[in-house]
Amino acid sequence: MTDLTPNRRAVLASAAGLIVAAAIPLPGRAKQEAWPFAPNAFIRITPDNIVKVLVKHSELGQGTWTGLTTMVAEELDADWAQMWAENAPANVQLYASSIFGVQGTGGSTATPASWLPMRQAGAAARAVLVEAAARAWGVPGAEITVSRGVVAHQGRSSDLRASFGELVPLTENVVPPADPILKTPDQFTLIGRDVPRIDAPEKSNGTAIYSIDVVRDGMLTVAVARPPKFGARLVEFDSATALATPGVRRVEQIPTGVAVYADDTWSAFRGRDALDIVWDETGAETRSSDEMMTVWAEAARTAPAVAEDRGDVDAAMASADEVIEAEFRFPFLSHAAMEPLDGVVELSLDRAEFWMGSQWQTSDQNEAAARFGVPPENIAINTMLTGGSFGRRTTADNHFTAELSEIAKAAGPGAYKLIWSREDDMRGGYYRPLTVHYMQGGLDAKGNIVAWRNNVATQSLLADSPFEQFIADGIDGSSVEGSRGLPYRLPNARVALATMESSVPVLWWRAVGHTHTAYATEVFLDELLERGGKDRVQGRLDLLDAEDADRHRGVLERVAEIADWQGPDAGNGIARGVALHKSFGSFVAMIADVSIERDEPRIHKVWAAVDCGIAINPSIIEAQVAGGLGFGLSAAMFEEIRLLEGGDVDRWNYDAYRIMRNAEMPEVEVAIIESRLSPTGIGEPGTPPIAPAVGNALRALTGQTPRRLPFVAS
Amino acid sequence: MSIGFTVNGVYRELEVDPDKPLLWVIREDLQLTGTKYGCGVAQCGACTVIIDGIAQRSCVTPAGRVESMEVTTIEGIEGPEAEAVMAAWTEVEVAQCGYCQSGQVMTAVSFLRETPNPTDDDIVAAMNGNLCRCATYTRIRAAVRQAANSLEGRP
Ligand code: FES
Ligand code: FES
Numbered sequence: 001m002t003d004l005t006p007n008r009r010a011v012l013a014s015a016a017g018l019i020v021a022a023a024i025p026l027p028g029r030a031k032q033e034a035w036p037f038a039p040n041a042f043i044r045i046t047p048d049n050i051v052k053v054l055v056k057h058s059e060l061g062q063g064t065w066t067g068l069t070t071m072v073a074e075e076l077d078a079d080w081a082q083m084w085a086e087n088a089p090a091n092v093q094l095y096a097s098s099i100f101g102v103q104g105t106g107g108s109t110a111t112p113a114s115w116l117p118m119r120q121a122g123a124a125a126r127a128v129l130v131e132a133a134a135r136a137w138g139v140p141g142a143e144i145t146v147s148r149g150v151v152a153h154q155g156r157s158s159d160l161r162a163s164f165g166e167l168v169p170l171t172e173n174v175v176p177p178a179d180p181i182l183k184t185p186d187q188f189t190l191i192g193r194d195v196p197r198i199d200a201p202e203k204s205n206g207t208a209i210y211s212i213d214v215v216r217d218g219m220l221t222v223a224v225a226r227p228p229k230f231g232a233r234l235v236e237f238d239s240a241t242a243l244a245t246p247g248v249r250r251v252e253q254i255p256t257g258v259a260v261y262a263d264d265t266w267s268a269f270r271g272r273d274a275l276d277i278v279w280d281e282t283g284a285e286t287r288s289s290d291e292m293m294t295v296w297a298e299a300a301r302t303a304p305a306v307a308e309d310r311g312d313v314d315a316a317m318a319s320a321d322e323v324i325e326a327e328f329r330f331p332f333l334s335h336a337a338m339e340p341l342d343g344v345v346e347l348s349l350d351r352a353e354f355w356m357g358s359q360w361q362t363s364d365q366n367e368a369a370a371r372f373g374v375p376p377e378n379i380a381i382n383t384m385l386t387g388g389s390f391g392r393r394t395t396a397d398n399h400f401t402a403e404l405s406e407i408a409k410a411a412g413p414g415a416y417k418l419i420w421s422r423e424d425d426m427r428g429g430y431y432r433p434l435t436v437h438y439m440q441g442g443l444d445a446k447g448n449i450v451a452w453r454n455n456v457a458t459q460s461l462l463a464d465s466p467f468e469q470f471i472a473d474g475i476d477g478s479s480v481e482g483s484r485g486l487p488y489r490l491p492n493a494r495v496a497l498a499t500m501e502s503s504v505p506v507l508w509w510r511a512v513g514h515t516h517t518a519y520a521t522e523v524f525l526d527e528l529l530e531r532g533g534k535d536r537v538q539g540r541l542d543l544l545d546a547e548d549a550d551r552h553r554g555v556l557e558r559v560a561e562i563a564d565w566q567g568p569d570a571g572n573g574i575a576r577g578v579a580l581h582k583s584f585g586s587f588v589a590m591i592a593d594v595s596i597e598r599d600e601p602r603i604h605k606v607w608a609a610v611d612c613g614i615a616i617n618p619s620i621i622e623a624q625v626a627g628g629l630g631f632g633l634s635a636a637m638f639e640e641i642r643l644l645e646g647g648d649v650d651r652w653n654y655d656a657y658r659i660m661r662n663a664e665m666p667e668v669e670v671a672i673i674e675s676r677l678s679p680t681g682i683g684e685p686g687t688p689p690i691a692p693a694v695g696n697a698l699r700a701l702t703g704q705t706p707r708r709l710p711f712v713a714s
Numbered sequence: 715m716s717i718g719f720t721v722n723g724v725y726r727e728l729e730v731d732p733d734k735p736l737l738w739v740i741r742e743d744l745q746l747t748g749t750k751y752g753c754g755v756a757q758c759g760a761c762t763v764i765i766d767g768i769a770q771r772s773c774v775t776p777a778g779r780v781e782s783m784e785v786t787t788i789e790g791i792e793g794p795e796a797e798a799v800m801a802a803w804t805e806v807e808v809a810q811c812g813y814c815q816s817g818q819v820m821t822a823v824s825f826l827r828e829t830p831n832p833t834d835d836d837i838v839a840a841m842n843g844n845l846c847r848c849a850t851y852t853r854i855r856a857a858v859r860q861a862a863n864s865l866e867g868r869p
Pocket of ligand 2: 061338387388808809810811812813814815845846847848849850
């Protein structure tokens with residue numbers, strides 16, 4: 001088709017500018033076998049011109065595959081159609097988060113932690129391709145351009161072009177630059193555009209594979225009977241009937257309970273139901289959640305550990321014209337991700353391979369290594385897509401990985417799928433902790449806030465965990481995040497903490513501490529503004545006084561503008577509430593229109609303004625804000641896990657644990673603030689402001705502040 | 715016991731307990747894993763399949779009940795409504811985690827076959843039985859609307 005002199009290796013074939021495979025010779029290699037170009041840990045380019053990005057932050061639905069791949073494609077100047085994404089394998093040397101120092105996903109850090117590394121990876125790969133082309137064509141690299149996946153050189157007499165795939169065989173001896181030059185925001189062509197979400201097709205036609213879908217040869221499916229109360233222990237069990245259940249292969253005691261191994265899920269569940277088990281409940285949590293709530297509320301009055309102290313609160317409160325107090329109560333919440341916990345392990349003599357929705361690969365790998373007594377390199381983890389997480393798939397004790405490992409250990413080499421039923425998942429703890437806030441506010445004669453007290457009583461998430469080092473001076477930061485460092489001018493303010501104890505395992509739940517602190521602070525502030533005769537939007541704007549006040553102001557003004565805020569009364573029996581809350585580095589303000597229908601709050605519409613730095617993919621940001629506020633609204637409206645008298649969990653499935661349905665989801669309008677600042681979190685920041693926005697609207701509507709969540713008792 | 719029924723156009727005879735929920739027969743005996751387990755008690759809709767033309771919860775449908783019937787899963791759904799719905803789902807980028815979406819798509823296809831010209835209220839009512847923990851509800855509504863419009867030849 002063409003001769004193969006270096007300066008004519010590729011030909012431009014069609015008017016559309018497509019590259020026809022231009023028979024580039026493969027020097028030194030007889031065949032074009034698998035010869036992927038791997039300039040670094042994140043990028044693979046195949047000779048057939050596919051660019052695959054190994055994404056080190058788990059795709060949980062929040063869009064990491066698309067976001068991180070966009071960063072690579074941008075600096076590589078790739079064509080979006082040639083991009084593909086996969087979860088990276090577990091390897092702390094290669095894939096540690098630049099924020100955590102280990103491989104993991106959480107705290108809405110995937111995008112901020114990847115912003116530099118992924119772009120650098122893309123830019124370095126681009127530089128290698130350019131250098132390879134320069135050598136092959138005998139032209140200076142500086143004269144070569146790359147655009148939409150085409151590497152080109154325009155000479156006086158010839159146009160040279162090649163696809164990335166065609167250049168792959170020529171990259172062998174090219175060393176990637178250590179410090180590649182990155183684009184400036186005005187040069188971006190993919191970032192800031194809505195490139196199509198990479199996983200949209202497979203998640204629209206049923207072909208996406210989750211860990212629950214994984215099958216291995218000879219695999220047994222396992223269900224585990226665990227203690228009925230938190231802290232109860234196994235005494236003895238009779239497995240005869242379980243073993244007689246068709247399809248059941250074996251029954252083993254493991255540290256967390258009794259494991260039933262079967263040919264399939266249904267048999268495993270049936271076999272488990274047939275177990276006869278005696279539990280020892282001495283030492284189990286037997287308090288009801290109502291009882292705990294009373295104890296927590298008591299403790300909140302005198303919270304001993306000071307987390308923040310500005311000015312002189314006691315004096316300011318004593319000399320205030322009026323002191324208002326309030327208590328807010330928050331229940332245990334279940335993550336209730338649609339895919340319950342599940343995973344597959346295949347154990348051979350001294351190594352094990354996992355397929356699971358891992359969110360904290362380094363810990364999972366170490367946990368499995370410790371359980372099997374092998375080095376971490378002998379543990380391979382295939383991180384699968386997950387049916388949601390919201391925090392549930394990473395725990396300080398790695399309990400799921402531990403249980404899956406123990407199942408394999410007890411039964412020996414082979415493949416095993418562990419599946420938690422919906423009921424196992426929902427009654428199994430790891431809840432958002434039950435929490436009480438006690439607030440006091442002092443107003444002067446003009447209605448200005450002169451004193452602010454916020455006491456929090458909650459269980460620690462980090463105590464007794466590998467993250468215990470992050471507890472400073474008796475304060476678990478995740479208990480008071482969003483309560484301290486408020487952006488408002490509060491000259492005399494104190495935030496204090498009472499750390500509570502129980503045997504109920506608790507866990508970060510989308511937006512963590514902000515799930516309660518945003519409600520307590522933004523609802524109480526709203527009450528004080530009302531009491532002081534101030535507008536809820538202007539009053540907040542007037543109080544803004546922080547280093548980042550501009551960005552708070554930006555989102556609050558924008559949301560007031562798009563909602564056309566005229567105060568809390570929207571007419572026709574509809575009231576409006578507003579809230580402003582920063583979390584995970586991002587600023588979000590919301591306004592909600594609320595009425596009461598059939599004795600329940602009905603949320604008609606929510607306006608949101610968000611500033612998360614540079615908007616990499618506005619469509620995904622919009623989806624995360626809408627989904628995040630939907631998640632927060634569901635909890636605020638309906639969700640509550642209760643422990644009954646004696647300590648049994650009362651809600652085991654979606655029939656009793658009500659989560660929001662389609663008809664209850666408001667219309668949502670999201671405005672994204674234009675920014676050139678580095679990107680900040682987006683998976684969680686949409687969740688905190690919705691509950692206070694609705695709570696404030698409900699006060700405007702009924703004259704009563706909802707002091708206890710959820711709004712709808714069940 | 716042997717049960718015979720048609721799955722995605724192919725007649726199958728299987729040795730299964732007639733009490734075994736169709737969900738597990740589909741997912742494990744037939745290895746069609748697009749249909750998902752979410753609750754097992756007819757609450758979430760992740761397991762929705764079409765049985766003799768009607769969208770149903772396979773988690774509470776004993777396998778014995780579909781003897782001689784026609785079952786369609788997401789792997790086998792066809793026709794203009796299916797194409798329109800899946801295209802709209804992709805274009806609107808409905809899915810976040812995606813786990814509930816097979817059930818959402820099956821419900822939407824079955825709904826649009828019955829209700830070619832739906833109102834917005836019809837759409838919400840039809841989709842209300844399918845939970846989405848990622849709260850993709852507004853995009854679900856938009857995608858069903860878009861699919862309905864495209865079937866009607868409207869933009
Ligand atoms: S799994 Fe069947 S409705 Fe939830
Ligand atoms: S997309 Fe995650 S549950 Fe619906």
